[in-house]
Amino acid sequence: MPEAAASLPLFPLHAVLVPGAALDLRIFERRYLDMVRDCGRAGGGFGVCLILDGDEAGTPATPAAFGTEALIEDFDTTLDGLLSLRVRGRRRFHVLRTRVRDTGLVVADVAWREDDPGASPRLRPEHALLAELLRRMLEQAGGADPAPPLFEDAAWVGWRLAELLPLSMPQRQALLQLDDPHVRLQQLLDGIAEND
Known part of the structure; x- marks a missing residue:
């Protein structure tokens, strides 16, 4: 069932992050370095969505309408000076609308999705x-x-x-x-x- 809407920066990837899964990322573009800094300051996460059209770097890609919030678990600097992150999937969301900041960062208004409360969590x-x-x-x-x-x-x-x-x-x-x-x-x- 959908929950209240929120604003979330998106990191479109050629990957799908599911709740509870870990993902390693290498960050080098300024828009994503700024996003990670802002997430660290606010103590929040960012959204990972599968790319439907476009590439991970350069011009903003078209993200899928559903994604997963990623929370940063660990970070480091690689030998070539890039920021490496270990993130874990938390909550699913549905993208209601997107806008592109002048930095090229895609920000979405999202509705959080939870597993159907009418469905028993017990394995059948x-x-x-x-x-x-x-x-x-x-x-x-x-x-x-x-x-x-x-x-x-x-x-x-x-x-x-x-x-x-x-x-x-x-x-x-x-x-x-x-x-x-x-x-x-x-x-x-x-x-x-x-x-x-």
Whole structure:
């Protein structure tokens, strides 16, 4: 269900960030360096949207209508002097309108999207196979996730699979736009069945 609108600077990428997922970025354009500085001062995040038309650098790209708020977890400077960021996806949003600042930064008025409150967060029996698949994927990956696993939570399982499975960007974007975590899981299950 949509929440109140807010203003959010956008960082259009040829990538889809889902809630809870981590993403490493290298920042070199002045508009994004200023954006990161402003986010640090305000203690807020910025929006990551899939690019529908254009490139990541240069002229402002056309972003998808749905994206995810990115919060900065860590930053450093690379050997070549660029700013590197580690961000994590937080809340999903729907872009209501955009404007381009004179610096080339795209700023959007967004409505926050939450998972459908009418949908139980508990994993349904027909999706238990997906939780088991995720458990095995995480065991093979070995790395420590900052959050404890929630294999009974439909939204958590869906987002982790959307992050880890080898999906195309349009497939990942389609999952991001769904409000019902059970519908998201069913689409993942159907996609896995089609690939068998």
